Amino acid sequence: MANSTPLLPTVPKQPDLPPLALVENDEWLAPFEPILRRRQARLQARLAEIEKYHGSLAQYATLHQQLGLNHDPSRGGYAYREWAPGAEALFLIGDFNNWDRQAHPLKRLEFGVWEVFLPDAEYSDRLTHGSRYKVHVVTAAGGKDRLPPALRRAVQDEATKDFAAQLWAPETPFAWTDQGFDLKAAVPEPLIYEAHVGMATEEGRVGTYREFADNILPRIAAGGYNTVQLMAIMEHPYYGSFGYHVANLFAASSRFGTPEDLKYLINTAHGLGIAVLLDIVHSHAVKNEAEGLANFDGSGNLYFHRGDRGNHPGWDSKLFDYGRPEVQRFLLSNLRYWLEEYHFDGFRFDGVTSMLYHHHGEGVAFMGYDNYFGAGTDEDAILYLQLATTLAHGFKENCLLIAEDMSGMPGLCRPIAEGGVGFDYRLAMGIPDFWIKLLKHTPDEFWPLGDLWHTLSNRRAGEKTVAYAESHDQALVGDKTLAHWLFDAGIYAHMQALDPDPAAARALALHKIIRLLTLSAGGEAYLTFIGNEFGHPEWVDFPREGNGWSYHFARRQWSLGDNPDLKFHQMGNFDKAMVHMAGAQHVLAAGPATLLKHDEENKVLVYERGGLVFVVNLHIEKSLTDYRFWVTEEGKYRVVLSSDNQLFGGFDRTDEAFVYETFEHQLSLYVPSRVALVLARA
Incomplete structure (x- = not known):
């Protein structure tokens, strides 16, 4: 069947139509409203065609x-x-x-x-x-x-x-016991734990689904996280690809166990009140012919574009032809399969920026709205993503859909009826990049708090984001985790809890502050990567020829985080307290943070969110006595979280039992250097 046309249909001018909600919320989109309406019209035409011949979108996805x-x-x-x-x-x-x-x-x-x-x-x-x-x-x-x-x-x-x-056809089907799992109740706001099953053991080997379910899920639940995001589940021939060079889209990787083992993991997670997201890869596929889809029928463009357009210039992989109805149906069926067969609760769509644009986002700064609606935009991919979000939301109530997009396309995370694409969240990819750049290039005393606040708060109104200080991208060999950037060589030499090394004390303090700032001000959801919550000392490097096929760096040293004599344990304690506080207070479900004070001289930020007051002193040495700032609500306040608590490797310089009372809408606090305090109404 010939490829469908990439051109958008013409929509007759209808001057009496009210503006799309997306345009009402952003007047700069007005010149592009015809394009948004044509996208809607194309989707409706495709849905009508599907329903005519297949009854429904859900039935089509079979x-x-x-x-x-x-x-x-x-x-x-x-x-x-x-x-x-x-x-x-x-x-x-x-x-x-x-x-x-x-x-x-x-x-x-x-x-x-x-x-x-x-x-x-x-x-x-x-x-x-x-x-x-x-x-x-x-x-x-x-x-x-x-x-x-x-x-x-x-x-x-x-x-x-x-x-x-x-052929997988066991005599006894898996017995699910998760019928009572309420996704909406379990995840009022996503607190996401990104994880890789294979590297989740302390031993240098490939971990299993059941080991993860029995040993790691309880850790995630105890840490306050309500969502686990699983990488590398779709079968991939090369373990070291981190699961992003997928060959078999409908197969759960057998290197971690059987399909029943994965179902056991998800069933166990639901029993603990944890939602499970699949890191799904529809942005590209492995080019291997022996294991994958490439050139399956000899035509060169069955599932993928023909010629150069079918090859990703940076990923050494193949690119799907989203305009071909058979490919749309194949990928949509893949979404239904994972939701239905394995009870996944949603997806983190990998590489959405690459899907959205013919140039795949490479070498484009996205400085103006023309970048989102010009010739570089792949309208076939947008149609597919609209079909995908429509299917997923219709098939599973409250399904969570996250887009990995760094371009900031307007409407990506707004309902289709408003002119959007239908995702629920996008990853705030600029935040981890900012932290790494800051740590690499700027001495602490010159940290620009204005730029910091702008990075944390700069997101499209009405479009929810997942904030994170670091994910798997920052943990891979060739890069460094935040802990590694902060502690440097000290991560191997000065991690005893009682070690007074000042460089390690600085690193520990900033590791806590960076994570609290990111969670509390950066988005409407929060993500961490497996082990980073306690400052895991090593990067991730999967077995490959260059490291002698070693598993040494493809593991997690849980014993370090569990050891009360180490600073790793103190960082883990803080992360647990921070995440539990955020969940209990529903910080992420509240509106954006409101900046109360930006004090560049003293390196202090004060802001409110969800009824809490956050006070962050980033000065390298100055502790502030009788530090005053304005709050919106008068009354009595108490500290509900202090990064300076001794349990978190701090120095207990603040009296957490003290009750502070406003005077003329102001609070007066003692704020030690490199400390973050969270206050709530007493």
Whole structure:
């Protein structure tokens, strides 16, 4: 089928229509309202077409139930179907037929679909749970054994390292017990713990889904986080890709365990009141032909764009053709599959900036609105994302959708009815970049508090963001975590709790302040990366040729955070207190923080949010006595969190039992240097 046109439909001028809500909230969007309306019109036309031929968008997103190997009880056997319009012939091969490339040819049907049927009467003892199979695809260039695009499980042969599809049909289905899990009640505001299952053990090996469920989820719950965001779940042939070079979109990675093991993890999380998000990769795919989708039918553009447009210039990977209806359906079915089969509660969409623009955001500063609505914008990708958010929100109530976008496209995180794309949150990617730049290039005494506050508070009104001081991007080898930037070599030499090293004391103090500032002022949700909450001392480096295939840096040293004799434990204590405070006070659900005082001379920021007053002294040495500032509500206040508490590695310089009382709307406090205080009405 030919690609659909990338051009937006023409919308007749309707002067009586009220402005879109997106435009009402941002008058600078007025010149671009026709484009926003054309996007809406194109979406509605596509939905109408889908509903006409398939009944509903949810029913349309069932391609995985038709392609691949599926048991059909009505026919009494397994039907294997494949979409490969450019192929000359296909043959199903596997251990059930001794990998005979001629034994089971597929018959060509309509619309480029092929099929072969294997009746139970003949194959019930040969095609069984655990059977391995592939499809042999013959094209003009010859024949190749390939993995089916819609396979549900891929396993790797330990000897040959080759991947094969595996039929997964256990006699007893997984028994879910999460029927009472209320996503909206569990996550009034997302406090997200980003994690990688494989590197979550202390030992140098690949961790499992069940180990994560039993050992790590209780830590996450105890830390106050209500959402876990799982990386590297979609099957990927190279472990060191961190899961971002996906080959098999419908397969949960077998290196961590079975599908039932992943379901056990999610079921356990729901039992603890924790939502689970999948880090989904629809922005690109691995270019490997042996394991992935590339050139599946020999045409060069089945799932991906043809030629150079189908190759990402920076990621060494393939780019989906979002304008092709079959590709839309494949990806939408993928979303439904993860929501339905595994009970995921939403998605963090990776690489959205790359999807939105033909230039993939590379070398573009996004300084004006023309950048979002010009020729560089991929309208096919926007249509796909609108379909995706419509499907996900319609299929699972309160589903959480997060976009990894650094461009700041207006409306990305607003409802489609308002002129938006339909995401719930975008990642505040500028915040971690600001912190790293500050630590690398600016001495503490010259930190520009105005720039800091601008970075934390500068986000589009009405579009929610996920604030974070660091994620997996800052933890990878070649970069440094905040703890590593702050402590430097001291992270190996001065981490005893009683070690008085002044450089380590400075690092500990700033690590706490940076995280509190980010959480309390940076967005409407908060994220941390596994281990960073206690200042994990090492970067992440997966086994690869360059490190001798070592797992030494692909692990988490939980014993450091658990040891009360170490500063790691003190940082972990603060993170737990901070996150619990934010959750209990619903800080993130409140409106944006209001700046009360910006004192560049004394390096102090004072602001309010959610009924709390935050006082941050970033001066390198000056502690402030009788420090006065204005508050909006008069009354008595008490300290509910102090970064200077001894439990957090501080010096107990503030009296947390003291009750402060306003005088003429002012509070007077003693604010020690490099300390953050949070006050609430007593």
